[in-house]
Amino acid sequence: MLERDYTPSFELPESETFLQDSSIELVRFRRLASPPQHALFDFDGTLSLIREGWIDIMVPMMLEALLPFARKGETEASLAILVRDFVAELTGKQTIYQMMRLAEEISSRGGRARTPQEYKDEYHERLMSRIAQRREGLRSGSIAPTDYLVPGSLDILKALKDRGVSIHIASGTDEAFVLEEASLLGLDTYAPASIHGAKADHRSFSKEMVIRAILKDNRIEGSRLVAFGDGYVEISDCAAVGGLAVAVASDEAGRSGRPDPWKRERLIRAGADIVIPDYREAAALVDHIWSAGGTGASP
Numbered sequence: 001m002l003e004r005d006y007t008p009s010f011e012l013p014e015s016e017t018f019l020q021d022s023s024i025e026l027v028r029f030r031r032l033a034s035p036p037q038h039a040l041f042d043f044d045g046t047l048s049l050i051r052e053g054w055i056d057i058m059v060p061m062m063l064e065a066l067l068p069f070a071r072k073g074e075t076e077a078s079l080a081i082l083v084r085d086f087v088a089e090l091t092g093k094q095t096i097y098q099m100m101r102l103a104e105e106i107s108s109r110g111g112r113a114r115t116p117q118e119y120k121d122e123y124h125e126r127l128m129s130r131i132a133q134r135r136e137g138l139r140s141g142s143i144a145p146t147d148y149l150v151p152g153s154l155d156i157l158k159a160l161k162d163r164g165v166s167i168h169i170a171s172g173t174d175e176a177f178v179l180e181e182a183s184l185l186g187l188d189t190y191a192p193a194s195i196h197g198a199k200a201d202h203r204s205f206s207k208e209m210v211i212r213a214i215l216k217d218n219r220i221e222g223s224r225l226v227a228f229g230d231g232y233v234e235i236s237d238c239a240a241v242g243g244l245a246v247a248v249a250s251d252e253a254g255r256s257g258r259p260d261p262w263k264r265e266r267l268i269r270a271g272a273d274i275v276i277p278d279y280r281e282a283a284a285l286v287d288h289i290w291s292a293g294g295t296g297a298s299p
């Protein structure tokens with residue numbers, strides 16, 4: 001099952017509405033008949049910051065590959081904009097989709113493209129070189145896991161577990177690395193048997209497949225699911241089944257406690273019911289979700 005493309009299906013609110021005395025933005029009114037039983041989290045940017053800065057590795061690599069095949073009138077600057085735009089457009093899907101697009105752009109200019117997997121391998125080699133010290137520091141204990149977690153991540157996971165919610169993690173990053181990095185951050189204890197990532201055959205994995213398996217295996221309606229993510233895929237997939245979609249518009253580099261404006265707009269248009277910058281107000285968020293009054297801004 002292929003992952004859906006980004007389709008802005010919802011309007012931005014005319015004004016912002018926040019839970020009292022908080023940075024929790026309530027976008028759409030949702031009255032929940034029952035609290036969530038299962039929670040799905042995206043990984044990179046939603047829980048983990050180990051790969052923060054990945055886009056500054058991917059875009060230059062793609063630009064290097066594309067420049068030799070520039071059309072007449074295309075400049076390095078214009079191609080950089082093109083690459084950054086399609087990388088951003090496809091963010092949230094498995095990495096291989098961005099590499100497929102790179103191969104298509106090269107082929108459309110008469111170039112002989114390498115396979116998407118070869119481009120992915122090169123990107124991953126460069127990325128792993130950038131984050132090697134982070135991973136080694138976490139492995140040796142010289143870096144605390146909280147240094148590379150979205151602020152409050154452990155608080156939200158604990159708060160949900162304390163309410164009997166089953167935790168699931170699904171990522172567009174290759175599964176072997178998601179499992180390893182979740183362990184380095186101490187997240188595997190919260191979802192010991194339900195951490196999912198990209199497979200060699202990209203058609204055999206999607207976040208939609210994970211969501212549908214959760215619902216089917218546990219015989220629940222979509223309304224018993226809450227999803228947290230900074231990518232459009234998990235937000236739109238959760239909204240599609242009637243779940244509660246919480247956009248984590250994380251400021252990955254600055255950790256400012258303020259929502260990233262680009263993420264906020266993109267995720268609201270994808271179907272987010274609530275927007276948060278991180279989990280520093282985890283207790284208030286969970287209390288709100290479990291409150292009798294439902295969730296979201298009044299209609």
